[in-house]
Amino acid sequence: MVRDLCMFAGFNEDSQIVWFKITYSKEPGSLSVITDLLEKENAFIKFGHIDNITQTTGEYSIFTELKKDADMANLAQKIGELEVVSAVEFGISEFGMIYSVDFPLNVIGVRGVMARALTIVDIIKTLNQNVPHAEGLLTLSGLRGGSHAAKYFKSIMPINNNNFESMLAELYRAVGWGILEIECNPETYEGRIIVKDSFIADVYGASDQPVCAFMSGYFAGYLTEYFGKNISVREVSCKATGKEVCEHVISLAPSRENQEYQLRGDTR
Structure with a gap:
């Protein structure tokens, strides 16, 4: 760290x-x-x-x-x-x-590397403003990052149903991404993640739509790697739209959909 x-x-x-x-x-x-x-x-x-x-x-x-x-x-x-x-x-x-x-x-x-939050958010804004399906691309980018994190954790320490949530929360706090409150049922694969002080939402500014697709992808990648099942995560509430916190809903992806397709989300 x-x-x-x-x-x-x-x-x-x-x-x-x-x-x-x-x-x-x-x-x-x-x-x-x-x-x-x-x-x-x-x-x-x-x-x-x-x-x-x-x-x-x-x-x-x-x-x-x-x-x-x-x-x-x-x-x-x-x-x-x-x-x-x-x-x-x-x-x-x-x-x-x-x-x-x-x-x-x-x-x-x-x-x-160290980077100002504004630098990363500028990249996200540029994608949102100029690239078709930017939200899906950001989600997929986050997916890979979350998957890598879970793989690393599994390689260095025991990870189980008692600590998989706290490991993710500690990582987010340590790297300055936000403060997490996670509720996820390991039997139904359903739950939600509340992000307080999301660095993306805090810096992005006012928006008509949620802006933390990258984080949704990161959560999905982490949980998919841990559970060994395709997990879908979508942001239903975002601080950038005027809400108090960002909220991401966790669910099991429909079996008929491959992971890449179900993570793409809505286009802008």
């Missing part, structure tokens, strides 16, 4: 923002050993997160604020010499603005 991405405001000329990516053994108290050393070295931790690499090892990515004259290489060496640490990487965010521990960014298993 993009949880190693952060922004620091209020640049201090007397300090520097330094990131460390530390691979450590997940023994009891191992993180405390690392944080204790950083505290002794006057490294103020501003932001950090932990990724589980394997059952025995983890990756601790942190941004620290240190004095301008601090010896980064020496501190990294001290961290690397800890018994619980197997590898250390570090770097400096020169202007303390936006930085990532990793380049390229990795988002659910593949390269990711």
Whole structure:
């Protein structure tokens, strides 16, 4: 996920923002050993997160604020010499603005990029205004993305009827797409998804028609991959049309229709 991405405001000329990516053994108290050393070295931790690499090892990515004259290489060496640490990487965010521990960014298993919501919405608007069947094309594009996400989740962790909804909701929040409320019956394949603060609807502006076809497709792709059945998702209410939230209805696609056809939706 993009949880190693952060922004620091209020640049201090007397300090520097330094990131460390530390691979450590997940023994009891191992993180405390690392944080204790950083505290002794006057490294103020501003932001950090932990990724589980394997059952025995983890990756601790942190941004620290240190004095301008601090010896980064020496501190990294001290961290690397800890018994619980197997590898250390570090770097400096020169202007303390936006930085990532990793380049390229990795988002659910593949390269990711940062983009303004307006940039993506401009692409959607251009398609809607100039391309026949734009809504269907956007739905199909989302379908592929949602399917890839579900495949990745299944490859790295157990996914079941107890967590498939929360995984999707956490993904949307993490990448800034929106806040989800999901109700989906895994026996009937029916339900609905409420999207609060949809980045598409919020930025798109007023519209006579729902504008989140890409999200409908993403939901359909994710659920289709998880359930192993063709799932149809359509947006029935959109914030861009003046509604309070966006609402997408989930249902099992008619068996006589192939997935590509049933996802195309109405044309504009």
